Structure formats: structure tokens, C-alpha cells
Amino acid sequence: MHLVINPQNPEVSVRLADEGFAPYVWCNDFSFEVRAYAQVDLHTRVDEWPLHRITPYRKCYGIDPDEFASYRGAPDSAVFMAYLDGQAVGHVVVSTNWNGFAHVDELAVIAGARRHGVARSLLDVVRFWSHKKKLPGIMLETQNNNIGACRLYERCGYQVGGVDHLRYRGIDPQTAEVAIFWYLLFEKQA
Template identity: 50%
Template sequence: PFANEDSVTFLAYRQDDAVGHITLSKNWNGYTLIDEIAVSADARRQGIAGALLDCAKQWARQQETSGMMLETQNNNLAACRCYQHYGFILGGIDRLLYRAEPEIADHEIALFWYLPFNSEIGY
């Protein structure tokens, strides 16, 4: 991993080739923010995203954060399914986040996903 006090990046390898990464940081709200997660197209649906999320969860717990969170878009269905399968819950939507970007504003809605570590949330 590449890390400083408040952020870290983990890489996933298949043999000698990097096929994925996840970048995390401590967020102002006490959650670990997944700033970016990516898996190479030819390495998808092989458990790599789940393994990266496992690393993220371990780091987040070591940092004593309240859980993990991330933002994706409504038109990234594969990512939404991945996060839901992993246990994330949809915490909110933002129809105006991309308003300043006319080429995407009409068809992208920001979705905010959360994985709280406290099971007493009640959702």
C-alpha cells in the first residue's frame, strides 16, 4: 500500500500486472471515503473489487472510522450492484451535483453509498 497518515492506496495484482486499485481517505464525517476504486476491464467479475473492498474495510476499522462511504452515478449499474452486494446501503442522491457539466447533467445522478460499521443504524 501507498499511505500517509489520513489516506492509503491498495493495489491488486494478477501475476505481475496491476489489475485494480482502491484509494481511501478519512472523511470529515468520521467515515472512510473511497475516493476511487477501479478494476481493469479484463479482470472484472473475478472477485478483485471485493478483495479491494476487504482491504478498505480492514484499513477503515484500523483507523476507527464509523464505516465506509463512496459516490457513484446512477448509470454505473455494475458498480451499484457491486456495492449493494458487498453490503453498502444507498444513503442519498444528488440530482444537482453534475449540473455545471452540461454534457452529463441530463443523464447522471450522484448516488451516495454507505457501509456503516454500527449495526444499530436501523435501515
């Protein structure tokens, strides 16, 4: 797909996913370039985390739209798609986790649409969805090789709630990839 974006004022809109979700996923590139692994420090900002530079490579998580088919129309979950100037460019899958938090199961923006406010718009919709359900906050996971996502979550008010150094060792015993769990806690309403 060739993406044409109005560089002066791209318009982002978000709505519930429809039958176009699967074709959109299968036809797009959600990969990103990994240039470093961050050493997570709970007491400093993301931009201050030490980086271990590596030979760059492309990282692509296998996104399977069928995995989330039951989320559409269910009371405790939703799939939203983002459109930039009318073209489908991103999505977020959210559900209510066992601990009562909204859980972002997946957030992805196609490579050509990044840095246009798409991910932030999707996170705003998750926040609205979570407030509407009177949940105490939102949780999500990313990895220390997705530093751009870490910066975004921090800018959106999320805080690191935990780090798991072993989560990906079953896939690759030598991996430097670390899971980072982010939380956005809502203030209790009186």
C-alpha cells in the same frame, strides 16, 4: 497490456501502491460501457430499479495518479493496488473524510479483469483499513449509469444514503447522470 488470467482459480492479492502506481494508471483502460441510466429507489434492490435504456457508449473517468500522490504514506489515507495472477489490475484510494467515515475517493479495475473478485478484494481491504482506524464506516459515490458498481456495493452490504440529481449539471446541463452516495455502517464495538 495483454492480461492472462487463470480461468479456473484466479489469484487476487492487494498491497499498498508503490512507484509503479502511475505507470499502471497511464497504461490501462478503466472505461466501461453505459447502456442505461437507473432511477434510484431507496426502498428497492438495485435489480428492481427502473432503467432508461440508451444507445450504448463508453464512459471513462480521467484518472490522474498525481492527484493522489500525497495519499501514499499519509496517516489518514492510502492507495492500494490489486493484482490478479501477479498483474496490476485495479486500485482503490481511501481517506478519512471530514465526517469520520472512510471515504473511497476512487475504485477502479481494468476492463479485462472485471468479474474476478478484484473490486470486492479492494473493498475488503478498505474495510480492514477502516476498522484498524476505528472509523464508524465507509462511504463512496458512484453514478446511476454504473449499474454494475451499484450491484457490487449492494452485495457488499452498502446502502444508499443519498442521491444528488444536480451534481453533474455543471458539466452538462442536460445530463441524466445522478450521483449515488453509498454507506457501509459498522456496528459499534462494546
